[in-house]
Amino acid sequence: MVTSNEPDAGILAIDSALSKWSQGDLIEIKKLKRPNYAYIAGVADLFLVADLDRVMTVEKAVVAAWERIPGCQSDADTRDLAEALSRKRSRVAFPDDFNRLAHKLQKRMQDKHEKSTDEGEALRALREIRVSATPAWDAEAVELIFWFVCAETDDRFQDREWHKWLDSWLKLLPASGRFSAVDGSVVTLDDMTAKEYTQSDRLDLDRLSSH
Template sequence: MEAYFDEEDPPGVVVVSQTCDIVSDPARNPWVVVCPLVKADPARVTEIERGGVPRLALVENAPEGLVAEIARSLTISKDLLASWQRNQGFTDPGKAVEFARSLERCFGRFAFPDDFNRSISPLLKKLKDGYGKEKAEVGRVARSVAELRVRPSAAWDAGNVHVRFLLILKPEDQREAQIAEISSAFEAILSTLSWQGSFQLDEPFLHLGTYDDFLARDYIESVALDINALSFAARYQAAVNPL
């Protein structure tokens, strides 16, 4: 039994199936999903750490210079998997969670309408460019936000859509900016955006708070903005183990 890849065989693979699926009865569920390990130079690894390459992800214990190409998954049999040498991919639970978030990001990103993407591109650029700048206001503000979400007033393809931005803040002791500064900075950026198509700002257009301050409805009726340095970049995340 063999596996065939489009190009040369990769130097290794990482299993991305859930543990419960892996250990389930092969007679009922004989398959697992793996992703190939591919070469990446140091510059590429840095870009991945910053969240700039959603199709690639870091595997903690992979050989140096190898990363997972999660956008190129492969289904294989458990019999084949059992015939390969096993190495533990992660020993740090936090790194394993980061990898899981990379999978979520690659396959779970919401497809915003083109007009909306064009409208908010200046906001995303400012946040991405400023996130790693230690003393810049936009950097301190962005690093104080745990998640940035947007809630539409109607279906995304409706004829008239008002959008409200939800800024979910980190705990107070992890913020680098005060709430007033965060609010002022985002209001200044959002108020200058040129909205295209059917989109425009809601009133009010900004809602700040911690996870405790938002209703469940706010969360499930909104969509996360994929700001790589804000929501997914491992290098800049606080070393908090969520497990």
């Protein structure tokens, strides 16, 4: 992702420089759980991702000597990259009091995601986490529903095991202040209606953005 701001100056501005991450982080980034970064299929085997907040300037002569590696190798790769870029620029700004409410859950998931434990395995099986606010985020009294969306049905986890983790995660989200009720479900995309999906917002592992 390179742009030239000064074509006659021999300088290139590189938008979204690459940075190296662990395999576990790479999986999170591919699932759009860290919107400050974008998964690049062409360099995934090198554990490199695009840092969407990082800009560098490099001389054209240096860039000319680099080996060119296509980042997107299929239409699916191109769509995934476009979604990651869109996600970075369009994620919802949550109210400050919701950020405080969700902080313990967010930290728990950051801390446990890579652990070799049953909970870590359960977290890695999640495609995304979404939350809906009824009647609205700015209402005086709000009911929250958290959707823990599995990537696909995983035979390693029976219903009772998912309920165990769901109960544990919801305990980190006690109803308080404007948030009069907090509930949640572990689901697949097939379990959610289009209305439930479009009227809910995705949570990030990077940070919870605020107004």
